[in-house]
Amino acid sequence: MQREAATKPRIGIMGAGAIGLYVGGMMAAGGAHVGFAARGRTLDALSRGLAVTRLGGFKAELKPESYSAGGAGALESCDIVLFCTKSGDTEAAAGELASVLAAEATVISLQNGVGNVELLNACLPGHRIVAGTVPFNVVRMSPNAVHCSMEGSVLVGPSQASQRLVGSAQASGLDIRIRDDIDAVLWGKLLLNLNNGLNVISGVPLRRQFADPGYRQVLAMAMQELLASLDAAGIEPAGATRTNPRLIPKVLTLPTWLFRVVARQQLRMDETARSSSWDDLMAGRKPETAYLNGAVVRLAEDQGRAAPVNQLICDLVDQAFAAKTSPHLAGAELLAMARAAAADHPETAAPLPHS
Numbered sequence: 001m002q003r004e005a006a007t008k009p010r011i012g013i014m015g016a017g018a019i020g021l022y023v024g025g026m027m028a029a030g031g032a033h034v035g036f037a038a039r040g041r042t043l044d045a046l047s048r049g050l051a052v053t054r055l056g057g058f059k060a061e062l063k064p065e066s067y068s069a070g071g072a073g074a075l076e077s078c079d080i081v082l083f084c085t086k087s088g089d090t091e092a093a094a095g096e097l098a099s100v101l102a103a104e105a106t107v108i109s110l111q112n113g114v115g116n117v118e119l120l121n122a123c124l125p126g127h128r129i130v131a132g133t134v135p136f137n138v139v140r141m142s143p144n145a146v147h148c149s150m151e152g153s154v155l156v157g158p159s160q161a162s163q164r165l166v167g168s169a170q171a172s173g174l175d176i177r178i179r180d181d182i183d184a185v186l187w188g189k190l191l192l193n194l195n196n197g198l199n200v201i202s203g204v205p206l207r208r209q210f211a212d213p214g215y216r217q218v219l220a221m222a223m224q225e226l227l228a229s230l231d232a233a234g235i236e237p238a239g240a241t242r243t244n245p246r247l248i249p250k251v252l253t254l255p256t257w258l259f260r261v262v263a264r265q266q267l268r269m270d271e272t273a274r275s276s277s278w279d280d281l282m283a284g285r286k287p288e289t290a291y292l293n294g295a296v297v298r299l300a301e302d303q304g305r306a307a308p309v310n311q312l313i314c315d316l317v318d319q320a321f322a323a324k325t326s327p328h329l330a331g332a333e334l335l336a337m338a339r340a341a342a343a344d345h346p347e348t349a350a351p352l353p354h355s
Contacts, residue, residue, distance in 0.1 A: 008033060009164045012078030012105075014097055015085030016042050016069075018140040018279060019110060022148055023082060023174065025052035028067045029060040030172025035078055036069040037096075043069055045144035054148035055270055058173065076100040080108060080161045082132075083120065086280075087113045087291035094123035101127060106161035108132045110154065112193050112276070113291035114186050131182045132156035133189045135240035137206070137273045149273035155240060157182035184238035187230060188245045190295065191237060194222045194310065197289045197317040199275035201334060203326030206273040210263075213256055214331020218309065218338045220249035225307040226296045232303035281321060289317045306345035309338045 009032075013024035016038040028034040029052060038046055046069040050062040068074050075081055075097065085093045090111065101107070106128040109116045120129045136152030153175040156162045162178050169176045179185050195206075198219055202209045209215045227246060230237060237245045243266075251262050260267065280287050293310040300307035320326055329337075 009079040009161075009168055010035065010077055011165070011168065012075035012081040013037065014072070014075060014081050014083045014093055014107075015089070015111075016046070017084060017086070018138040018146050018276065019134050020082065020084035021050060021140070021144075022052060022054075022138045022146045023084070023110065023134070023154060024067065025050050025060065025062060025146065026172045026174040027169055028062055028172075030169065030174070032168045032172065034067040035074040036067060037072045037075050038069050039071060041143045043071075045142070048144060051141075051145040052148075053146075055150060055268070072096040072100050077102065078105055080106050080165055083107050083109045083111060083116075085111065086285070087111055087116055087288050088286055090116050090119050091123060094120055098124055106130060106159060108156055108159075108161065108165070110134050110156075112189070112196075112288055113295060114190055115291075115295070128159060128161065130157045130159045130162060131186060133182075133186055133240065135189055135192065137269065137275070139272050139274060140279055141272075147272060150269045152240070153177045155179045155182065155185055179238075181238045184236060185240060187226075187235060187237035188239045190292065191223050191226055191245050191248065192240075193292045194226065194296065194313070195219050196275040196277040197287070197293055197313045198222075198334075200277050200281050200287070200320050200326055201313065201316050201329050202331070203328035205271055206269060206275070207267065207271060210259075210267060211256060212331035213253075214333075214335040216252040216259065216331075217335050218313075218331070220252040221309045221338055221342060222293065222296070222307075222313060223249045223252075225300060225305075225310055229296060229300040229303050229305055229307065232305060233299065277317065278326075281324070281326065284324070287317055287321055289314050293317075308341040308345050312338055312341045 011032050011034045013020040013036045016036045024034045052060045108130045110132045117129050117131045133155050136150040139147045141147050155177055158178050166176045239245045277287050293313045296310040297307045
């Protein structure tokens with residue numbers, strides 16, 4: 001029998017990385033029933049507790065009895081499962097989940113990239129799959145400590161489970177909002193995620209990266225390639241906030257002093273902020289670049305276009321992961337490489353930003 005809407009739902013976290021631990025930890029701190037599917041050092045660390053902090057001074061020290069943790073079996077009684085794995089792990093993790101997922105459970109994807117919902121629908125037939133996204137940065141400080149270094153809201157598509165999730169999160173301080181245009185939001189989030197690989201290539205924290213006009217211009221070029229390909233495909237992206245995604249590349253190419261004024265709200269982050277791809281490099285995990293910048297390359301090719309800057313980012317990130325270290329390319333050096341790559345495709349690449 002389906003649980004009554006008024007009953008507090010049991011929340012499962014599939015993928016106990018930075019995002020999964022943060023979202024699950026925040027909800028557990030607010031009194032929600034939370035179960036983590038974890039393994040290895042994360043599972044061992046969760047047996048000792050979970051620390052969750054965020055920009056502004058919030059801190060919660062959760063004892064192991066505040067939540068449950070185990071393998072995929074820890075999620076067998078959950079009403080809602082938040083799917084937080086890396087995109088490359090979607091199929092394998094969904095296979096583990098399929099054997100324990102309750103018939104009435106809804107799965108909400110909070111993953112980077114596009115296409116995960118379609119894959120989850122194929123792997124988990126008969127279950128309601130809802131799209132979602134986390135458009136802010138979370139840093140993993142240790143196996144059982146995470147820090148949210150930016151402000152922002154978790155965004156999910158409309159469903160009864162989404163409404164229950166919002167209600168369950170109210171006591172936690174975690175802001176979860178329902179967006180009717182969630183598919184368009186995912187494309188807008190991909191626009192922002194194009195910086196993940198650049199953060200690996202630069203080797204510096206995000207605040208320092210955004211202070212460099214060279215890095216900003218390369219990011220603007222990568223974003224313009226995505227926007228041009230979306231236009232060719234007849235897709236209109238939406239922003240996670242009120243900011244029009246099409247304005248972001250223009251803002252990035254402003255002089256640094258003016259950029260800091262215009263983007264002051266977006267720059268509200270602390271010095272710990274790094275991209276999730278940087279965390280992957282440090283942990284020796286496979287990067288998600290193929291599902292981010294690589295998705296732009298594939299979309300462009302489908303539309304008879306080119307995305308040479310995004311391809312350059314993919315190549316440099318692959319080299320960094322092969323070497324197990326960042327190349328620490330200076331902004332000016334990377335910009336020269338990006339302009340040279342774009343110059344090889346003058347007819348189908350997006351226009352270069354002004355200096």
